[in-house]
Amino acid sequence: MDRVAIVGASMTQFGQREGWIRELLAEAGQDCLANAGVDGDDLEHLYVSNMASGEFEGQTGIANAVAHDLDALPAYTARIDQTSSSGGAGVYSAWQSVASGASDLTLLIGGEKMTHRSTAEATDVIASLTHPAEYKHGVTLPSFAGLTARRYLHEYDAPRESLAKVAVKNHKNGVDNPHAQFQKEVDLETVMESPIVADPLRLYDFCPITDGSAALLLCPESVADEYADEYAVISGIGGATDTHVVHEREDPTVMNGVVDSSAIAYEQAGLRPDDIDVAELHDMFTILEFLQSEGLGFFEQGEGWKAVEEGVTDRDGELPINTSGGLKSKGHPLGASGVAQVYEIYQQLTGAAGPRQVEADTGLACNVGGFGNCVITTIMEAGQ
């Protein structure tokens, strides 16, 4: 079967943005089409990854609205939602649309507009994805992160500083990402002395609230060279779900969705964890970078923290993780994040990452919904 190629990618400035969600979505979409020299009405399918435009802005039907704004009629449109992994779910839907033969040219745009709402309001919308039995006792996603971090540090004898070093590394990478919300370094002391949010995690262990969007253009590999000289292929992609009630999981330091989704993706790609050259992980909270790097098989369980301590995951390390700056410094506009992860891997595989460039023929993106409730793992390779 023809593989699915990514022949164009874009992302907007992440941060505090003016305007409506549909304007943000159209901005990334237009950039992506322009980069590939494609008009809106060349598209056959158009997917929008977005969690909550209705809740954040009182606007629904945004896939239809954006098709209109991009002059993409009569392309088929739909919105894909899988909470904070909506972007990865959109990548999976866009992949399926091409792999099934339903579409020969699919645009995916992921985005979210959040900063016009207060932190309390945004948290309330996000917390509505958790089980009420946990939420009504005040256990929101940051609380889960704090509890899990404490367990991890205890279980694996990891120093608190190792978590802080994730933030330091990712902020350092973000300095070279012109689209990142925070393009500034932070030092270990700043992270370790920032205000406590969910003990032991502090302010700098958390990603910010962000507006932004990102887009990808996909087609069968057999026609990829019509759109781009350099392209990437999705050689493996898988999704998996974990319990909706987080406290039902046997071992809180194991992300089953990461393990299960990546097993599908590795098998499909015919690759193993040590074949991966660069990865974008969902560091909504610093602790998640450890858990994912272990769940993906990059490191043994309980050893992810050592990789950060030893610089293995630095940009010049053996396995660079979050060269984009990660959600931590780049920001986390829910529906955009999974798309922006794939954007970064695409930049790396096509040699377009500028000062962030690393040597890579294969890359992996892991997008997490909720507190690991749903996970999509995408493996990409440079086009031949």
Added chain:
Amino acid sequence: MDRVAIVGASMTQFGQREGWIRELLAEAGQDCLANAGVDGDDLEHLYVSNMASGEFEGQTGIANAVAHDLDALPAYTARIDQTSSSGGAGVYSAWQSVASGASDLTLLIGGEKMTHRSTAEATDVIASLTHPAEYKHGVTLPSFAGLTARRYLHEYDAPRESLAKVAVKNHKNGVDNPHAQFQKEVDLETVMESPIVADPLRLYDFCPITDGSAALLLCPESVADEYADEYAVISGIGGATDTHVVHEREDPTVMNGVVDSSAIAYEQAGLRPDDIDVAELHDMFTILEFLQSEGLGFFEQGEGWKAVEEGVTDRDGELPINTSGGLKSKGHPLGASGVAQVYEIYQQLTGAAGPRQVEADTGLACNVGGFGNCVITTIMEAGQ
């Protein structure tokens, strides 16, 4: 390529229901799995079609929640939204998941919980899918229906009674559907004398506000007989978008999304309009049944009303339309409707429609989002 088969289907009682959306979704899902003798953990993908659980109920992440309720872990899950055509979009996503090889067993559940909100609140959520430039002047979906109906009656010299006869026909069909919200006949006089809502349309020209859910189980045709003796195949499916701003359309009596989506579906199936034996159309407003029956090529433009007058679309007519009772009598729980349309065609093609049974080897479902903003057409044939 292996075709995609539907090997199980279910729908709940439509109407005013107690409980949460996730309970409604689980009810249809459990019934569908039980009918096919499948356990939740046999599933590879699980899609939920739903427009607005966040807005209606303050609950997001429902695909993950339902996977949990059905013991479907670690199946991949996502929510598909395309406003009132979310169900059809879900059918398309479920089809793609199997056709792409990503899943060998996919469950789709569509549902909506609406009646706990006032009509004004529900209308407000639904109207948020329209363009603000129209909505803020009070032009909601019922208004478009009234304006379009008036134009249609004028343009094609159709009698007002022909619209009422759609309601009479579909209510008559609904009497034999035990899941329908209204299982009672209405006579022409009752429709014609009901209160005006959007002149010339009256109360009985509109579908009700409804709670309910429906589900489908899909797999490659090559393994269909592992799950069911009688099954149906999706032999053609297509989606298309029309303008987001309704007043930009050249001819308000033509539904471009219907024309464009059905052209894709007919071509894929290798069938023509006169090959179709039975159809479920999206009669959210009576006028839409005329427009769709013409856009699908069943009748010439401006002639759809004559077919209803002449009984062609009656259950014992040449082309029965809405044997289920349609949205008009069955109800319209947004995310469920497109799934329930396919449920009805499945019942007809597998000979399981009981008193509603017609003679049919091929069937078609046409699900409409907004006021024709997005349309999905699905053509099905009895399995061999």
